[in-house]
Amino acid sequence: MEIEIKGIHKSFAGTPALLPTDLKLRQGEFTTLLGPSGCGKTTLLRMIAGLEQPDGGEIYSAGKCIYSASKRTDVPAHKRQFGMVFQDFALWPHMTVFENVAFGLKAAKQHSGLKEKVTEALAMVRLQGMEDRYPHQLSGGQQQRVAFARAVAIRPALVLFDEPLSALDAVLREEMRVEMMSLVKDMGLTALYVTHDQIEAMSMSDEIVVMRKGEVLQRGTPESIYKAPSHPFVASFIGKSNWLEPERAMVRPEQVKWSRTSDDDRSYAATVRHVSYVGERYEIRLQVDGLDEWTVYSSKRATVQERVELYVSPESICWMQGADISSAVQQQPNLEPLALG
Amino acid sequence: MKPVFKDSPSFFRNIGIILALFLLVIGIVIPLLLIFWQSVSTGQGLDLLAPIRTIAGHDLSSVLFQTIWLGVCVVAGTTLLALPLAWIMSKTRLGQHRWIDVVLMIPFMTPPYIGSMGWILFMQKGGYLQQWLPGSAALSDSFFSFGGMVLIMCLHLFPFLYLLLRDAIIRIGGNLEEAGAVHGASSGYRFRRIMLPLLLSSYGMGAMLVFVKTIAEFGTPATFGRRIGYYVMTSEIHKYISSWPIDFGKATSLASILLSVCLVMWYMQSTISRRFTYRLVGGKGQRSKRYALRGLTGAASVVYLALLLIFSIGIPYFSVIVASLMKLRGAGLAWDNLTLDHYRDLLTWGSVSMKALGNSLGLSLAASTIAVVLGTGFALAVGKSQKRTQRVIDLFSLLPNTVPGIVMVVGLILFWNSPWLPATLYNTYGMVVLTYVVLFLPYTVQYVKANFTQIDGSLFQAGQVFGGGPLLIMRRILLPLIVPGMLAGWIMTFTISVRELVGSLLILPPSMQTSATYIFAQFEQGQVSLGMAMAVVSVGMTVALLLVVEALKSNRKWNAS
Amino acid sequence: MKKMAFRKKGTLLLLASVMSISLFGCGNATSNSQTIEPANTGQAAPEETATQEAPQETGNALGGKLVLYSAGPQKLADNLISGFEAQTGVKVEMFQGTTGKILARLEAEKGNPVADVVILASLPSAQSLKAEGLTMAYPDAVNSDKLNTEWSDADGHYFSTSASALGIVYNTNLVSNPPQSWSDLELPEWKDSVNIPDPTLSGSALDFITGYLSVKGEGGWSLFENYKANGVAMAGANQEALDPVITGAKSIVAAGVDYMTYSAKVKGEPVDIVYPAEGTVVSPRPAAILNSSQNVDNAKAFIDYLLSDEAQKLVAEAYLIPGREDVEAEGRTNLKDIPLLPVDWAWMNDHGDETAARFSEVFK
Structure with a gap:
C-alpha cells in the first residue's frame, strides 16, 4: 500500500516544526526519517499516525485521502488502520501479553480467528508461552517484541516506528535491529521508521530521508546518502567526514590513502594527534596542515606527533550541492555525538 | 563503613521507628481504642454488641443508612464533577494555567458550613436568587432537598478527587492512550479499556477519601441538613456530646460504628488498589500531549470549567460577601443597604475577632509546623515500607485520614481528660494544637513519603562515599530533596487547621476562640454579617498565604526537580 | 469490684454517663471530696469572717481569675465582664455558648471542673444543678432580696439576674x-x-x-x-x-x-x-456559683456585681427583663x-x- 504526503506542515506556538514536506512511501518499502532531535521527524510520523493535526497539506493512504486541510478531511487515528511501535513501547500494564496483542483486533471487532492471529504474531516474535505474563514481568527485549507483535497483528497498511530501539541497551539494540528488520521484510510490510541513529537507518532502510530543522535535506538509498551527500549537514551527520574545503568538499576516512596510487591524487601533510585501536584496524585522528582534524584508518599503529603524508583521489571527493553554508556552519557545533560502531 | 549506613539513612530509622510507634500509639491508636472500649464496656463487663444495640434500640439505624447513602451519592457526584475536570486540566492547554489550580482549592479552603450558608442564603425563599428572579421560587423548593445537600457537598469536596485523578492521568501519560488510538480503538473504547482500569486504583483512593470526608462532615448537615430534616451520624454524635442531655454512651457507640464503617471502606479500597495497581513500564518519553482549545471540545472545556467555578465558588461567595456587607439583613439586595462596618468592627485592633484571628493563625502555625516535623519523621521511618513495623507506622499515621474528625476528637478527649494521667493537656492551647496535629498528620506523611520514595538510594550512597556522616547526609542531601513534600504538607495542614471547626468547638478552652468558632458563635448570636465577614477575611488570608508560598517556591531551584 | 471501679474511673468517670447511676454517685463523691475544702471555707465564710471579708472587698483585694460559662447575648456578657474586671481586677475567662452546650461542657468536665460561675438561659437547668449538689449557696448576696422570688433560690443557690x-x-x-x-x-x-x-x-x-x-x-x-x-x-x-x-x-x-x-x-x-x-x-436566666469553684471569693463578688445597679442597667440596655424588680426595663414591654x-x-x-x-x- 502506498502512502503519499503532499505539502504537510506544522508549527507549534508559532515555531515551525515541519516545513511543507512531500513524501512517498512505496508498498513494501522500509523508509527511515533520520535527523537530530527537534528536526520534525517525530512530528511527521505522528501526523501520519493521526496523533497530531497538520496545519495544512494532504495525506493519502492507498489513494484514499485520510487528511486534507482544504477538503476538511481528517480520518481519526483509530480508523487509519496503521500499526505503531512506540519509543517507550507503551504496553498497557493492566493487560497480559495476549491482551496487548489482541487489542487491535478486538477494537476492530475481528473476533473470528482472534486466538490464531495473536498466537501467530507472538510466534513470529518468539514469545510463545508468554501469553499470560504482564509487561512488567518481561525483559526489555521481550517488551519490544510484544510491542512489535501488537503493531503487526492487525496486518496494518503501514507500521510506524518511533525510535523503538532507543530504550534498549547497546547489545540488545543490535540484536533487535536485525530481528525487526528481517520480520518487516518477511512480512512484506510497508514501514516508516524514525530514528536519530544513523547505524539503524543505514542498516535497515530501503530509503533514508535526512531531516533537519523541519526540512528534508536529502533522500535516497543508504548507499547514495553515504557516498554522495549533497549537503554538508548530511555529510557530517552520516558517517565521518574529512573536509578538504570547508562546507564544500569532503572525503570519507576509508577513502584516504597512506600512499600515492595515481598522479591525480591530492596530497596532504598532517600530524598524528590520537591513535585508537578498535580491533580490526586503527582509527587515527590527525591535524591536517591548514585544515580541520581528519579521521583515517590504518592497519598499522602510528605514533603521536609523527608527521605523515596522506593521499586522496579526486573521484572519492564528494562535492556539496548548493550548500547553505552559513546555516551549516551554525549547525555543526550543535551536533550530538553520534553512536558510531 | 558501618553496615547500618548501607543503603539510606537507616541509622535514623532505627531510632525513629521506636519513637514513631510510641507517638502514634499514644496520639492516635489509644484514643481510638478508647472509643471502642467505652462503647462496648457496660457496668458489668464487656458487651461487644452494645453499639449495635444502641443503634437498633434508638431508631438510629435510619440515621446510619442516611449517612452511608449520603456518602455514596456524594462519591458519585464528585466523580461526575471531577473526572471531566481532571481530563480537561491534564489534556488541554487550560491545564497550563497554574492559577486555576489555586482557585480550584478555594472550595476546599472554605469552611463547609459557610459554603452551605452561602447556598442557603442564595436559594432560600426570599433569598438572593429570588430577589433577582422572582420566578425562581419553584427552584428553591426543589433545592431544599436531599439532592441539594448532595450538590453542596459535591461542590465542596470535588477538588480532592480532581487532584488525585489529574495526577493519575498525567502519570499514565499520553502514550498508552495514543497506542490505543493507533491500534484502532475509538475514544470510548480507549477510555473503557485503557484509562479506566489504569485510573481505578487512584480513583478508589480518592473515592474512599471523599466518602470518609462526607460521612465525617459536620458543617453541611448542621446547617443545610437540619433545615431539610436530614440527620446523619456526625450531627447526632455532636448532639450527644455537646447539647443537653449529654450522652457519651450513645456518642461513643455511634462513633465506633462510624469508625467501623470507615475501616471497612478503607479495607475495601486497599484491596482494590492492590489488585489494580500496575507498574507503568518505561519512564522514557512520557510526554503528554495537550490539546489546543479549539473547536467544540475546546469550547466545551472552557464552559465546563467556568460553570464549575461559578457553582463551587461564585454562588457561595457571592452570598457570603453580600451577607458580610449587609446593613440590614431584612432589607435585601440594594446598594444603599451595603456597608463596610462589619469589617471595621471585625478588624478593630484588640477586638475579640482579632484575637480569634490571631489564635487561629498561632494555633495553625504551631500545629502545621509540628505536624510537618513529626510527619516527616514518620514518613522517613516508614521509608519504602519493607519491614512490618514500617508498614504498621504507615497504617497508624494514615489512620486519622480514614476516621471522621469528630470520632478522633472524641477519642482524644476520652484519653486526655482521663483522671489517671499525671499531667494533661486538656483545656489548654496544647490540646488544640495536639488535636490539629493528629487530625492532619496524614497529609505530611503522604506528601513526604511520596517525595522520599522517588529519591534514589544511590544519592545517599554517593554522600557516604564522599565521606558524609549521617548528620551531614541528612542536612545536605536528604532535607533539600524532601523540602517540596514538607512544604506541601505544611500548606495543607495550615489551610485545613485554619478552618477546623468540629474539634475546636469541642476542645477549645474557655474564653478562647478561633476564627472558625468565632464565625459559628456569630451565627448563634445573630451576627450573621459579622460571621460572614470573618469567613471572607480568613479565607482571604489563607489564599494570600498560599500565593506567597507559591511565589517563594517558584523562586527556589529545587522546584525544578 | 474495687478494681472495676478503678477501671471505670479510667475510661468513663469524667466524661460520661447519665446511664449508670452508681457511676454517677461515685463521680459526685469524688468531686465533692476534691472540692470539699473551698466549699467549706466558702460556706463558713459568711458567718465567721464576715468582718474580714468586707474590708477585703472594699480594699479591692480580689485578684486572680474567674471562669464564667455564659449563655445568652455575648455583648451583654462582654459588658458585664469588663465592668466586673474594672471594678475588681479579677481576670474573667468566658466560654460563651447555648444553655445546652454549657451543661454538656460541665458534664464533660466533671472530672476536672474549671468553671466557677454559670449563667444559664433556663431556670429548670439551674434547679437540676442544685438538686445534683453542683451549686454553692450564697445567701448573703447583696441585693438578692430585690429579686423576683419565684425565679431565684430561697437558699441562695441561684439568682435570676435577668429574664x-x-x-x-x-x-x-x-x-x-x-x-x-x-x-x-x-x-x-x-x-x-x-x-x-x-x-x-x-x-x-x-x-x-x-x-x-x-x-x-x-x-x-x-x-x-x-x-x-x-x-x-x-x-x-x-x-x-x-x-x-x-x-x-x-x-x-x-x-x-x-x-x-x-x-x-x-x-x-x-x-x-x-x-x-x-x-x-x-424564661429567667439564673446565675449560680458552682460547688467545685476554686475561686469562690471571685465568684461571690461576680454574683454581687450581677445584682448591682450597674449590671442591672446593662441587662436592661440589652432589652432583657432586669432580674431586680426595682429596675425598669428599657425599650421593651415591661414584665407586668x-x-x-x-x-x-x-x-x-x-x-x-x-x-x-x-x-x-x-x-x-
Missing part, C-alpha cells in the same frame, strides 16, 4: 396581620412558614414547651403535633430560628426570644413580637404588661429531659 419572655416573632414585611394566639399557628395561612427553636439547644424554648405543658397537661402536646403537621420547622438555637425570619425565608418564630427581637428591631430589621393573650412563659401562663416550675424541672426528647421525636 426574657417568649412570644410570636414575625417579619413585618411579610406579616401584616400577626397571629394573636399560639393556636393561630396551626392555621393553613402559616403553613411551612414557621420556625421553632430546638429545645435541646435553647433553654428558653424548653421553658416555653415545658411551661405550656405544665399548664395544659398531656393535652398540650396536640399543639406541637399540629405545629409539626402544619410544617413548623425545628431550627437550631434561638438565633438560628430567628435569622430566616429576618431575611424573609420564614415568616414567624414560635416561642421566639423577645430580647433578640427587640435588638434586631432597634437595628432596623423588619421584625416585631406579639405576646399571645392566653399567656406565655418568662406581658400576659403569663401560670406555670409550674417544679413540674418543668422534673420533666425537662423527657419533654425535650419527645419534642425532638415529634419534630424529626
Whole structure:
C-alpha cells in the first residue's frame, strides 16, 4: 500500500516544526526519517499516525485521502488502520501479553480467528508461552517484541516506528535491529521508521530521508546518502567526514590513502594527534596542515606527533550541492555525538 | 563503613521507628481504642454488641443508612464533577494555567458550613436568587432537598478527587492512550479499556477519601441538613456530646460504628488498589500531549470549567460577601443597604475577632509546623515500607485520614481528660494544637513519603562515599530533596487547621476562640454579617498565604526537580 | 469490684454517663471530696469572717481569675465582664455558648471542673444543678432580696439576674396581620412558614414547651403535633430560628426570644413580637456559683456585681427583663404588661429531659 504526503506542515506556538514536506512511501518499502532531535521527524510520523493535526497539506493512504486541510478531511487515528511501535513501547500494564496483542483486533471487532492471529504474531516474535505474563514481568527485549507483535497483528497498511530501539541497551539494540528488520521484510510490510541513529537507518532502510530543522535535506538509498551527500549537514551527520574545503568538499576516512596510487591524487601533510585501536584496524585522528582534524584508518599503529603524508583521489571527493553554508556552519557545533560502531 | 549506613539513612530509622510507634500509639491508636472500649464496656463487663444495640434500640439505624447513602451519592457526584475536570486540566492547554489550580482549592479552603450558608442564603425563599428572579421560587423548593445537600457537598469536596485523578492521568501519560488510538480503538473504547482500569486504583483512593470526608462532615448537615430534616451520624454524635442531655454512651457507640464503617471502606479500597495497581513500564518519553482549545471540545472545556467555578465558588461567595456587607439583613439586595462596618468592627485592633484571628493563625502555625516535623519523621521511618513495623507506622499515621474528625476528637478527649494521667493537656492551647496535629498528620506523611520514595538510594550512597556522616547526609542531601513534600504538607495542614471547626468547638478552652468558632458563635448570636465577614477575611488570608508560598517556591531551584 | 471501679474511673468517670447511676454517685463523691475544702471555707465564710471579708472587698483585694460559662447575648456578657474586671481586677475567662452546650461542657468536665460561675438561659437547668449538689449557696448576696422570688433560690443557690419572655416573632414585611394566639399557628395561612427553636439547644424554648405543658397537661402536646403537621420547622438555637425570619425565608418564630427581637428591631430589621393573650412563659436566666469553684471569693463578688445597679442597667440596655424588680426595663414591654401562663416550675424541672426528647421525636 502506498502512502503519499503532499505539502504537510506544522508549527507549534508559532515555531515551525515541519516545513511543507512531500513524501512517498512505496508498498513494501522500509523508509527511515533520520535527523537530530527537534528536526520534525517525530512530528511527521505522528501526523501520519493521526496523533497530531497538520496545519495544512494532504495525506493519502492507498489513494484514499485520510487528511486534507482544504477538503476538511481528517480520518481519526483509530480508523487509519496503521500499526505503531512506540519509543517507550507503551504496553498497557493492566493487560497480559495476549491482551496487548489482541487489542487491535478486538477494537476492530475481528473476533473470528482472534486466538490464531495473536498466537501467530507472538510466534513470529518468539514469545510463545508468554501469553499470560504482564509487561512488567518481561525483559526489555521481550517488551519490544510484544510491542512489535501488537503493531503487526492487525496486518496494518503501514507500521510506524518511533525510535523503538532507543530504550534498549547497546547489545540488545543490535540484536533487535536485525530481528525487526528481517520480520518487516518477511512480512512484506510497508514501514516508516524514525530514528536519530544513523547505524539503524543505514542498516535497515530501503530509503533514508535526512531531516533537519523541519526540512528534508536529502533522500535516497543508504548507499547514495553515504557516498554522495549533497549537503554538508548530511555529510557530517552520516558517517565521518574529512573536509578538504570547508562546507564544500569532503572525503570519507576509508577513502584516504597512506600512499600515492595515481598522479591525480591530492596530497596532504598532517600530524598524528590520537591513535585508537578498535580491533580490526586503527582509527587515527590527525591535524591536517591548514585544515580541520581528519579521521583515517590504518592497519598499522602510528605514533603521536609523527608527521605523515596522506593521499586522496579526486573521484572519492564528494562535492556539496548548493550548500547553505552559513546555516551549516551554525549547525555543526550543535551536533550530538553520534553512536558510531 | 558501618553496615547500618548501607543503603539510606537507616541509622535514623532505627531510632525513629521506636519513637514513631510510641507517638502514634499514644496520639492516635489509644484514643481510638478508647472509643471502642467505652462503647462496648457496660457496668458489668464487656458487651461487644452494645453499639449495635444502641443503634437498633434508638431508631438510629435510619440515621446510619442516611449517612452511608449520603456518602455514596456524594462519591458519585464528585466523580461526575471531577473526572471531566481532571481530563480537561491534564489534556488541554487550560491545564497550563497554574492559577486555576489555586482557585480550584478555594472550595476546599472554605469552611463547609459557610459554603452551605452561602447556598442557603442564595436559594432560600426570599433569598438572593429570588430577589433577582422572582420566578425562581419553584427552584428553591426543589433545592431544599436531599439532592441539594448532595450538590453542596459535591461542590465542596470535588477538588480532592480532581487532584488525585489529574495526577493519575498525567502519570499514565499520553502514550498508552495514543497506542490505543493507533491500534484502532475509538475514544470510548480507549477510555473503557485503557484509562479506566489504569485510573481505578487512584480513583478508589480518592473515592474512599471523599466518602470518609462526607460521612465525617459536620458543617453541611448542621446547617443545610437540619433545615431539610436530614440527620446523619456526625450531627447526632455532636448532639450527644455537646447539647443537653449529654450522652457519651450513645456518642461513643455511634462513633465506633462510624469508625467501623470507615475501616471497612478503607479495607475495601486497599484491596482494590492492590489488585489494580500496575507498574507503568518505561519512564522514557512520557510526554503528554495537550490539546489546543479549539473547536467544540475546546469550547466545551472552557464552559465546563467556568460553570464549575461559578457553582463551587461564585454562588457561595457571592452570598457570603453580600451577607458580610449587609446593613440590614431584612432589607435585601440594594446598594444603599451595603456597608463596610462589619469589617471595621471585625478588624478593630484588640477586638475579640482579632484575637480569634490571631489564635487561629498561632494555633495553625504551631500545629502545621509540628505536624510537618513529626510527619516527616514518620514518613522517613516508614521509608519504602519493607519491614512490618514500617508498614504498621504507615497504617497508624494514615489512620486519622480514614476516621471522621469528630470520632478522633472524641477519642482524644476520652484519653486526655482521663483522671489517671499525671499531667494533661486538656483545656489548654496544647490540646488544640495536639488535636490539629493528629487530625492532619496524614497529609505530611503522604506528601513526604511520596517525595522520599522517588529519591534514589544511590544519592545517599554517593554522600557516604564522599565521606558524609549521617548528620551531614541528612542536612545536605536528604532535607533539600524532601523540602517540596514538607512544604506541601505544611500548606495543607495550615489551610485545613485554619478552618477546623468540629474539634475546636469541642476542645477549645474557655474564653478562647478561633476564627472558625468565632464565625459559628456569630451565627448563634445573630451576627450573621459579622460571621460572614470573618469567613471572607480568613479565607482571604489563607489564599494570600498560599500565593506567597507559591511565589517563594517558584523562586527556589529545587522546584525544578 | 474495687478494681472495676478503678477501671471505670479510667475510661468513663469524667466524661460520661447519665446511664449508670452508681457511676454517677461515685463521680459526685469524688468531686465533692476534691472540692470539699473551698466549699467549706466558702460556706463558713459568711458567718465567721464576715468582718474580714468586707474590708477585703472594699480594699479591692480580689485578684486572680474567674471562669464564667455564659449563655445568652455575648455583648451583654462582654459588658458585664469588663465592668466586673474594672471594678475588681479579677481576670474573667468566658466560654460563651447555648444553655445546652454549657451543661454538656460541665458534664464533660466533671472530672476536672474549671468553671466557677454559670449563667444559664433556663431556670429548670439551674434547679437540676442544685438538686445534683453542683451549686454553692450564697445567701448573703447583696441585693438578692430585690429579686423576683419565684425565679431565684430561697437558699441562695441561684439568682435570676435577668429574664426574657417568649412570644410570636414575625417579619413585618411579610406579616401584616400577626397571629394573636399560639393556636393561630396551626392555621393553613402559616403553613411551612414557621420556625421553632430546638429545645435541646435553647433553654428558653424548653421553658416555653415545658411551661405550656405544665399548664395544659398531656393535652398540650396536640399543639406541637399540629405545629409539626402544619410544617413548623425545628431550627437550631434561638438565633438560628430567628435569622430566616429576618431575611424573609420564614415568616414567624414560635416561642421566639423577645430580647433578640427587640435588638434586631432597634437595628432596623423588619421584625416585631406579639405576646399571645392566653399567656406565655418568662424564661429567667439564673446565675449560680458552682460547688467545685476554686475561686469562690471571685465568684461571690461576680454574683454581687450581677445584682448591682450597674449590671442591672446593662441587662436592661440589652432589652432583657432586669432580674431586680426595682429596675425598669428599657425599650421593651415591661414584665407586668406581658400576659403569663401560670406555670409550674417544679413540674418543668422534673420533666425537662423527657419533654425535650419527645419534642425532638415529634419534630424529626
